[in-house]
Amino acid sequence: MRLSDEKGRAGIAADVAIGEVSDAEGGRVASAAPKSPSEREETDQSLHVERRTTDEELNRRHAAIEQRADAAVDQARGRADEVLESARNRVDETLEREGASARQRASLQERRLREDAAVQAERLTADDQAIDDREARMRALASLLRLERDQTDERLLVERARGDAALHARDDFLGMVSHDLRTLLGGIALTADMQIRDATDDEAGQRRLKAARRIQRLTARMNRLIGDLVDVVSIEAGRLAIVPKKQDARALLREALEAFQPTASSRLIALNATSPVGSVMARFDHERILQVLANLLSNALKFTPEGGRVSVAVEPAETGIRFSVADTGPGIASDHLKSIFERFWQVHQGDRQGLGLGLFISQSIVEAHGGRIWVESEIGKGSTFFFTLPSV
DSSP states (O other), X not given: OOXXXXXXXXXXXXXXXXXXXXXXXXXXXXXXXXXXXXXXXXXXXXXXXXXXXXXXXXXXXXXXXXXXXXXXXXXHHHHHHHHHHHXXXXXXXXXXXXXXXXHHHHHHHHHHHHHHHHHHHHHHHHHHHHHHHHHHHHHHHHHHHHHHHHHHHHHHHHHHHHHHHHHHHHHHHHHHHHHHHHHHHHHHHHHHHHHHHTOOSSHHHHHHHHHHHHHHHHHHHHHHHHHHHHHHHHHHTTOEEEOOEEEEHHHHHHHHHHHHHHHHHHTTOEEEEEOOSSOOEEEEOXXXXXXXXXXXXXXXXXXXXXXXXXXXXEEEOSSEEEEEEEEXXXXXXXXXXXXXXSTTOOSSTTOOSSOSOHHHHHHHHHHHTTOOEEEEEETTTEEEEEEEEEOO
């Protein structure tokens, strides 16, 4: 349902947020956030960093253990050498007192040299064996880690494949259901429209007119919710379709204002627009940016009390054009200014008038155009939403 179809129908325009936007032939498919990495890329990068950190920590600990082991071995060998040296000194002193011959002393010295050589050879052999054992343990640990990581990667790929299959099945199911539901809603809306045209001026006819208009409003709201769900699926899949064309943003602003003027008047809210003299040209998808304005205006009217004011404006900016929608509502707490653009986030958790998808979808549409969206707000003084679009 398009906003242009709802002009002049009081109470209906505020419930419509361009729920259904067809993918025009020749249009391009734009990712909602083309420069940001996907969740899977972030997961893979995080896993890579974690594994590298783990390897570095294992190497550090292994080097520390080896260093302590080498120090313990060197200390033990040093003590053994000291004990041996002390024993030999006592033997030499005994031989000196007993008057041992030079031949006896030479023979003893030769035996000691052979013993020292044997000990040194044994120590070298032990050191080589220790090095081989350490290298073998490191190879075994690396092989075990590689095996476990390969198994983890394999399970991750299987899980992702299953997740992709489930998402594709969900998307197909949602597409079929949304098409069928919209067909039924179209029939309901058409029947309600016929009831409005055939309504008489008597009391019974006015009751029928009131009921039919309520049916139209509820039908428009249901259509918007379905459109929001379909848009979220497209955004998650990176298939948000936009068809940008060079056009005047002032005309778009007037169209949105005319659509929401009846709702604002019925609630005694002043709705006005401001734009510079002359055209404000930019390249954008008319229906998608109208959807953004509809979401922002709908929220502004929803949270502005009777007697309040909602102002919408468009003006040239440094890198393109800038839209703004300001209200005199209760304002938004500073710690919520970023959260409001998240999926399913609502200011009032008990609010069941929507799914909390409007701002998330609006952000995705604006970013798909290469612009940005943000909000400035102060408690008790209202809020102003801004979004920019690049120049022609």
